[in-house]
Amino acid sequence: MSFGKGCHLHLIDGSAFIFRAFHALPPLTRKSDGLPIGAVSGFCNMLYKIVEDNKGPDAPTHVAVIFDKGSHTFRNDLYDLYKANRDAMPEDLRPQMPLTREATRAFNIACIEQEGFEADDIIATLARQGREAGGRVTIISSDKDLMQLVGGGVEMFDAMKNKRIGTEQVEEKFGVGPERVIDVQALAGDSVDNIPGAPGIGVKTAALLINEYGDLETLLDRAEEIKQPKRRQTLLEKRDQIELSKKLVTLDQNMDLDFGLETLEVRDPEPDALLGFLNEMEFRTLTKRIADQLGVEPPAAPEIAPEANAPDEPEDLPFEPETYECVRDAAALQGWIDQAYKRGYVAVDTETTGLDEMRVDLVGISLSVEPGKACYIPLIHKTGDDDLFGTGALAEGQMDEAEALRMLKPMLEDASVLKIFQNAKYDCKIFTRYGVNVAPIDDTLLMSYAQNAGLHNHGMDTLSDTYLNHTPISIKSLLGTGKSAITFDKVDIDEATKYAAEDADITLRLWQLFKPKLHQKRVTTVYETLERPLVPVLAKMEMSGIKVDRDTLSRMSNAFAQKMAGLEAELHELAGHPFNVQSPAQVGEILFGEMALEGGKKTKTGQWSTPAQALEDLATEHDFPARVLDYRQLQKLKSTYTDALQEHINPDTGRVHTSYIQSGANTGRLASTDPNLQNIPVRSEEGRRIREAFVADTGKVLVSLDYSQIELRILAHVAGIDSLKQAFRDGHDIHAMTASEMFDVPLDEMTPDIRRQAKAINFGVIYGISGFGLARNLRIPRAEAQGFIDRYFERFPGIKDYMDDTVKFAKEHGHVETLFGRKIHTPEINAKGPHAGFAKRAAINAPIQGTAADVIRRAMIRMPDAIENLPATMLLQVHDELIFEVEEGAVDDCIPVIRDIMENAADPAVHLDVPLTVDAGQGANWAEAH
DNA sequence: GACATCACG
DNA sequence: GACGTACGTGATGTCC
Numbered sequence: 001m002s003f004g005k006g007c008h009l010h011l012i013d014g015s016a017f018i019f020r021a022f023h024a025l026p027p028l029t030r031k032s033d034g035l036p037i038g039a040v041s042g043f044c045n046m047l048y049k050i051v052e053d054n055k056g057p058d059a060p061t062h063v064a065v066i067f068d069k070g071s072h073t074f075r076n077d078l079y080d081l082y083k084a085n086r087d088a089m090p091e092d093l094r095p096q097m098p099l100t101r102e103a104t105r106a107f108n109i110a111c112i113e114q115e116g117f118e119a120d121d122i123i124a125t126l127a128r129q130g131r132e133a134g135g136r137v138t139i140i141s142s143d144k145d146l147m148q149l150v151g152g153g154v155e156m157f158d159a160m161k162n163k164r165i166g167t168e169q170v171e172e173k174f175g176v177g178p179e180r181v182i183d184v185q186a187l188a189g190d191s192v193d194n195i196p197g198a199p200g201i202g203v204k205t206a207a208l209l210i211n212e213y214g215d216l217e218t219l220l221d222r223a224e225e226i227k228q229p230k231r232r233q234t235l236l237e238k239r240d241q242i243e244l245s246k247k248l249v250t251l252d253q254n255m256d257l258d259f260g261l262e263t264l265e266v267r268d269p270e271p272d273a274l275l276g277f278l279n280e281m282e283f284r285t286l287t288k289r290i291a292d293q294l295g296v297e298p299p300a301a302p303e304i305a306p307e308a309n310a311p312d313e314p315e316d317l318p319f320e321p322e323t324y325e326c327v328r329d330a331a332a333l334q335g336w337i338d339q340a341y342k343r344g345y346v347a348v349d350t351e352t353t354g355l356d357e358m359r360v361d362l363v364g365i366s367l368s369v370e371p372g373k374a375c376y377i378p379l380i381h382k383t384g385d386d387d388l389f390g391t392g393a394l395a396e397g398q399m400d401e402a403e404a405l406r407m408l409k410p411m412l413e414d415a416s417v418l419k420i421f422q423n424a425k426y427d428c429k430i431f432t433r434y435g436v437n438v439a440p441i442d443d444t445l446l447m448s449y450a451q452n453a454g455l456h457n458h459g460m461d462t463l464s465d466t467y468l469n470h471t472p473i474s475i476k477s478l479l480g481t482g483k484s485a486i487t488f489d490k491v492d493i494d495e496a497t498k499y500a501a502e503d504a505d506i507t508l509r510l511w512q513l514f515k516p517k518l519h520q521k522r523v524t525t526v527y528e529t530l531e532r533p534l535v536p537v538l539a540k541m542e543m544s545g546i547k548v549d550r551d552t553l554s555r556m557s558n559a560f561a562q563k564m565a566g567l568e569a570e571l572h573e574l575a576g577h578p579f580n581v582q583s584p585a586q587v588g589e590i591l592f593g594e595m596a597l598e599g600g601k602k603t604k605t606g607q608w609s610t611p612a613q614a615l616e617d618l619a620t621e622h623d624f625p626a627r628v629l630d631y632r633q634l635q636k637l638k639s640t641y642t643d644a645l646q647e648h649i650n651p652d653t654g655r656v657h658t659s660y661i662q663s664g665a666n667t668g669r670l671a672s673t674d675p676n677l678q679n680i681p682v683r684s685e686e687g688r689r690i691r692e693a694f695v696a697d698t699g700k701v702l703v704s705l706d707y708s709q710i711e712l713r714i715l716a717h718v719a720g721i722d723s724l725k726q727a728f729r730d731g732h733d734i735h736a737m738t739a740s741e742m743f744d745v746p747l748d749e750m751t752p753d754i755r756r757q758a759k760a761i762n763f764g765v766i767y768g769i770s771g772f773g774l775a776r777n778l779r780i781p782r783a784e785a786q787g788f789i790d791r792y793f794e795r796f797p798g799i800k801d802y803m804d805d806t807v808k809f810a811k812e813h814g815h816v817e818t819l820f821g822r823k824i825h826t827p828e829i830n831a832k833g834p835h836a837g838f839a840k841r842a843a844i845n846a847p848i849q850g851t852a853a854d855v856i857r858r859a860m861i862r863m864p865d866a867i868e869n870l871p872a873t874m875l876l877q878v879h880d881e882l883i884f885e886v887e888e889g890a891v892d893d894c895i896p897v898i899r900d901i902m903e904n905a906a907d908p909a910v911h912l913d914v915p916l917t918v919d920a921g922q923g924a925n926w927a928e929a930h
Numbered sequence: 931g932a933c934a935t936c937a938c939g
Numbered sequence: 940g941a942c943g944t945a946c947g948t949g950a951t952g953t954c955c
Contacts, residue, residue: 583953584934603934611935636936640950665947669939676949679938687937711939711946764945773945837944845946849939853947879939879947 003062003261005134010050010060011123012109013141015068018043018100020142020160022093030282032302034516036092037281040099044278044286046140046159047107051269052293060138062130062264065104066122069113071415073121075248082248084194088440089415091528097416098344099281106277108269117255120145124251127154129261145185145193148251150178175207183216186246197245198234205231216246271296317372319470324501325375326493328397333377333404337411339369345418346411347374347508348438350427351500353487356674357429358543358650358657362401363489364496365408368504371512375504376497377404382489395493405434412438420444422460422507425539425662432543441535444507447514449663450527454815454825458663464506467513472506473499526822529909530854531662533861537874538660538670540864545655546677546875546883552693553642560638567631574624581631584610591618591625613776637681641690648675660877667846668822668853669879678878682930694926696885703872703891704929705898705920706881709734710852711766713914718819718847719802720913728914735759741795742788761792765799766848768841803844810843818850819910820858855916856880859905866901870894883926895920 003009021042028038053059075082089097104111112122123139127149130137135153139146142158147170150156156165163169170178174185187206189197198206209226213219220239226232235242271294278287279299291298327333340346347368354360361380368374379401382392411417413436421427424443431438448458456462464472478499479485488496518524572578575594579586588608592600597618603609612629619626648656656675664671672678680694681687696702712734716724727737736750739758745751757778764774771786778785793800810816810826817823824846828839856877863874863882871887872894882902886894902918923929 580953582951585953605933607934609934632935636951639952640937644950661948664949667947669947671948673949676938679936679949681937683938706939767946768944770944772943777945834943837942841944841946849947852939881939 001061001262001265003130003133003135003264007061007130007133007135008059009126009130009135009137009261009264010063011126011137011139011141012046012050012063012065013119013123013139013143013146014043014065014100014104014111015119016141016143017046017159018093018096021046022090022096024160027092032282034519035095037096037099039093039096040103040281041283041286043100044103044107044281044283047103047109048286048290049159050109050140051107051290060266061135062261063266064110064112064126064264066119066126067101067111067113068119069117070115070410071413073116073118074252075118078247079195079244081194086194094416094418094440095344098342102277102342103281106269106274108267108274110264114255114257117252121252121255122257124149124253125255125257126261126264128253130154133261144173145190145249145251147173148178148181148185148249149253174203176210180210180215182246182250183210183219185249186216186242189245190249193248195245195248196238196241198238198242200230200234216242269294275299319502319505320372321473321498321502323372324497324505326397326497327375327377327399329399330403330407332375333399333407336367336369336375337407340367340411340417341414343369344416345369345420345442345511347420347504347511348412348427349421349500349503349507350430351376351488351496352430353489357426357659358433358545358653360430361489362430362434363487364500365404366500366504368501368508371509372505374501374508376500378493378496379404380489381491381493381496384490392490397493405436409436412436415440418442420507420511422463422503422510425535425542425660428535429539429543432539439536441532442511442515443532443535444510444514445663446531446535447511447518447527450523450531450822451514451517451521452825453663453668453823454666455827460503460506463510468506468509470506473502475499521823523821523823526820529861530668530820530822530857534662534857537860537864538662541874541876542657542659544873544875544885545650545653545657546885547654547695547697548645548649548656549693549695550646550649553646553690556690556693557638557642557646560634560642564631564634564638567627567634571624571627571631574627581628582635584608587628595622595624597622633684633686637687637690641681641687642693645675645690645693658876665853666824667850668818668824668857669849670853670877677876680926688927691927691930692925696924700885700887701891701922701924702875702926702929703884703886703895703898703920703922704881704926705884705895705902705918706878707852707856707902708917708919710855710880710916711848712762713912713916714819714848714851714855715766715799715802717912717914718851719796719798721796721798724796725914731917735762738762738792742791757788761788764789765792766845768803768844770837770841806844806847807840810839816843816846818847818854819906820851820854822850822854824850852880855905856882856902858909859902862901862905863898866897867894870897872898881930883929886922891922895922 018039022039025038025042027036028041029035030037050063101111114122123146127137127139131153137154139149139156140159141156146156150170151167158165167178170181174181176184184203184206187198187201188203189195209219210216213222220235223232223235226235275287275291275298278290279302282302284301288298327336349366351363352360353363363380364376364378366374366376378398381395381398383395412419412431418440419438420442423445424441428438445458448463456466461472464470478491478495518527568581571581575590579590585607588610591597591610592608601609615625615629619629645656650657658672658677659674661671661673681690713728716728727734735758736747736755739745739750739754740747742758743754745754760774760778769789771782771789774789775782775785806816810829814827815823815825826839826843828835829843831839860877870893871890873885874882875885876883899918899920903916906912921929
C-alpha cells in the first residue's frame with residue numbers, strides 16, 4: 001500500500017530510546033550467562049506496546065525504527081568538536097546495541113540506519129515525506145532536537161512518559177513555535193552535543209529575542225539595536241559561531257534514501273522469529289504475553305543447566321585447528337566483519353615480523369566471534385624461494401593489505417563493536433602505525449591480572465593451560481629458535497592459519513570465561529578504572545618515546561672503556577696473573593683463595609660471594625676489591641646504559657621507545673623493558689650523567705614531577721598514625737621527626753647520622769622490617785637493630801597493628817588489597833619454613849606499594865584530558881615520577897595543571913588523611929629536570 | 931637457562 | 940632453637 005492520506009507513520013528513534021532505557025531502567029542481566037539486557041528489555045516492551053496498539057483506533061499503518069550508524073557525520077565536517085564531549089558508551093550497553101537491531105527485525109519492523117547520518121536526519125526526511133504525502137506522522141522520541149519537525153500533521157510521543165508532544169508542548173519548552181526552534185537552539189547552544197551557541201544566552205533569553213525580532217537572521221542583522229550591552233556585543237562578535245550552531249542543529253530533511261515510505265507498511269510479526277528471539281533473551285513474561293496475543297504456544301524456556309555455568313568449569317568444546325578459515329578475498333572478509341557487527345564483539349590478534357611494535361611489519365590478522373570459530377587473514381606472507389634481494393616473493397592467495405585494512409578499519413574503530421585482545425597494547429600500537437585507532441577494547445591479559453595477580457603470570461600459554469585445559473601451538477614450532485629462526489611472514493600460510501586463528505579463538509574463550517568473573521571476584525572497578533583505560537595512555541607514551549643523544553652516550557662509552565682498560569691492567573697486576581674481572585667466581589677465588597682474605601661467604605651454589613656490600617668492607621684494607629668495585633661500576637654503566645641505549649634509538653624517530661608491562665608487578669606497579677627506562681642511574685654522580693643524554697626536542701624542555709614520600713604518606717594513612725599524619729600536613733621533615741621521636745633528640749639537635757638511621761627504619765617498615773635486614777642495611781649489630789625496631793613499634797603502635805592485621809587478613813583471605821580494591825594474592829602466606837617470612841613481608845608491603853601505584857595510574861589516566869590543550873606530552877613513568885616534554889615558554893602553565901592532577905589523583909574514590917605533594921623540575925635534559 | 935650482580939623506586 | 944630474611948622490578952655477563 002502506498003503512503004498517502006489516511007495513513008499514519010510511526011518513526012521510532014531507536015538509538016535515543018536505548019540510551020534512555022539503559023539509564024532509566026534497573027540493570028538486568030540474562031540469567032544463563034549474565035549478558036546485560038536491560039535496555040533490550042525496555043526496547044522490546046516498547047515495541048510490544050506498538051504491536052498491541054496496532055489494533056487501536058490510532059494504529060499506525062507504517063512503522064520504522066531508526067538507528068544512528070557510524071560516529072562521523074556531516075556535522076563533524078562542519079565542526080570538529082561536534083558531540084566531542086560525549087562519554088564513551090557504557091560497558092554494559094555496548095553488547096545490547098546489535099541486540100536491539102535484532103529485536104526490531106524479530107518484531108518484523110523495518111530497521112533503518114545509514115552510514116554517516118544520524119537517526120535524526122533520517123527521521124526528518126521520512127517525516128517530511130509523510131507530511132507531504134498528506135499522511136500523519138508520529139515520532140516516538142522525546143529528543144528536543146526533533147521538535148523542529150512538529151506541526152503540519154507531525155507530532156511526537158514520549159514513550160517512556162507516555163506523553164504526547166505537539167505544537168503546544170514545543171512552545172512550552174522553547175518559548176517559540178516548532179518552526180523557530182532551530183533559531184532558539186542556535187542561540188542557546190547545547191552542552192550535550194557540544195554546540196557552542198551564543199555564550200551567556202540560554203533558551204529563555206533566546207526565545208525572548210526571537211519573538212521580538214521574528215527570526216534569527218533578522219535578529220543578527222539588527223543586533224546593533226539591542227539595548228543590553230553584553231548581549232549586543234555577544235551577538236555581534238559571535239555571529240559566525242551562532243550561524244554555525246544553526247547549521248548543526250538543523251536536521252537534513254532531504255536525505256537520499258534508497259527506499260520509499262510504502263516499504264514501511266506494518267507487517268504482522270512471524271511468531272517463530274519473534275518468540276524465538278524473546279525466548280533467547282529469556283524474557284519470560286513478554287514471551288508468554290506475546291504468545292497469548294498471537295494465539296500460539298509459548299516456546300519452552302531455555303534450560304539453565306547450573307553446571308554449564310559453574311565459574312571454574314572450562315568449556316569442553318575441543319580445539320580443531322583444521323576448521324579455522326583462511327580468509328583470502330573481500331567477500332570472505334566481509335562475512336567476518338558482519339559477524340563482528342552482529343554480535344557486538346570480536347577477538348582480534350595480529351601477527352608481525354618481530355616483537356618491536358615500533359618497527360615490525362604486520363603479517364596477518366586473525367579474528368574469532370565464537371568459541372571454535374576463527375579465521376586468519378594472511379597479508380604479506382612470502383613464498384619459500386628467496387628472490388634477488390632475499391626477501392621472497394609474495395605468496396599467492398592473499399588479500400591486498402590496504403584493501404583488507406580499509407575494510408576492517410570502520411569495524412575496528414566502531415564504538416558498538418568491542419575488540420578483544422590478549423595484550424591489547426601490542427596490537428593497538430601496530431594498528432595505530434597502520435592508520436587504525438582501535439577502540440573500544442577489552443584485554444584478557446589485564447582481566448586475568450585484575451583477578452589473579454600473585455597467583456600466576458598472565459601470558460596466553462599460562463591462561464590457556466590453566467583455564468581452557470589446552471596447550472596452544474607454540475610459536476617456536478613455526479619459527480624455530482636461535483640463529484635459524486625465521487620471521488612469521490616466511491611461515492607457510494596453512495600452518496600460520498592454524499596458529500594465528502587459534503590465538504584469536506583462545507582469546508575469545510578466555511574473555512567469555514573472565515568477563516563474568518570480574519564481577520564475582522569484585523574487581524570490576526579495578527579493571528575498569530585502573531587497567532582498561534591505561535592501555536591507550538601507555539600506548540601513546542611508548543609511541544612518543546624520548547629523545548636520546550647518541551653522541552653523548554658514545555663519548556661516555558669511550559671514556560668508560562679507557563678507564564676500564566686501565567683498571568683491568570691494574571687488577572691483573574695486583575692478582576699477579578690475568579683473569580676475567582667480569583667473573584664473580586674468579587674474583588672470589590682470588591680474594592678468598594689466593595689472597596686468603598677473611599669473612600668470605602658462599603652463595604647457594606658453593607662459589608664465593610662477591611657482592612658490592614662485601615667488597616666495600618674489604619676495600620678499606622685492600623686495593624684489589626676497591627678496584628673491582630670501580631671496574632664493576634663502569635662495566636655496568638657501559639654495557640647496560642651507554643652502549644645498550646644507543647642500540648635502542650629508533651632510526652626513524654631518533655628516540656627511544658620503551659615498552660611498559662602493565663601486568664609486570666603483582667603490586668600494580670608498571671615494569672619497563674626494551675629498554676628499561678625505570679632504572680636509569682641517578683644515585684651515583686658518574687651514573688647520573690647518563691641522564692644528560694635524555695634530552696628534550698628542539699624548542700622544548702623536559703619537565704619531571706614526582707610524588708614526595710608517597711609510600712610513607714600512604715602508610716601513615718592506612719595505619720592511622722596521627723603524629724605522622726600531622727607531620728606530613730605541617731610539611732615537616734618526616735625522617736628527622738621519626739628520629740626525634742625514637743631517640744629522644746630534639747629536632748634542633750638532630751645530626752645527619754641519626755636522621756639517616758631513622759630514614760632506614762622508615763623504609764624498613766614499608767618493606768616489612770626485620771632485625772636482620774635493618775642490621776645489614778645500617779651495618780650495625782643485629783641486637784642493636786632489633787632494639788631500634790622495638791622502640792619504633794613502642795612509639796608508633798599503630799604500625800605494628802597494621803602489620804599484624806595485614807598478615808592476618810592475608811592468611812584469612814589469601815590476598816591483600818590496596819585502598820582502591822586491587823587484590824594481590826599471597827598464596828605462600830600459610831607456608832611453613834623460610835618461604836613464610838618472604839610472603840609475610842610481601843603481604844605487608846603490597847598494599848602500600850600497590851596503593852601508590854594505583855594513585856599514579858589514576859593520575860596518568862586523567863592526564864590526557866587535563867593537558868589536551870597544552871603543548872605537553874607525557875613520556876615516561878618511573879613509579880612515583882612522570883616525565884613530560886613541554887614546549888619552551890609553556891612550562892609555567894603546564895606544571896600547575898599536571899601537579900593538580902597528581903596531587904588529587906586519589907580523590908574522589910579514596911580520601912587520604914594526608915596530603916600528597918608533588919615536586920617539579922625542568923631542564924634541557926633529564927639530569928637537570930629531575 | 932640458572933645464577934650473580936647491580937641499576938632504579 | 941635454627942633457619943635466613945629487608946619490598947618491587949629488568950639487563951647484563953658468566954658458566955654449564
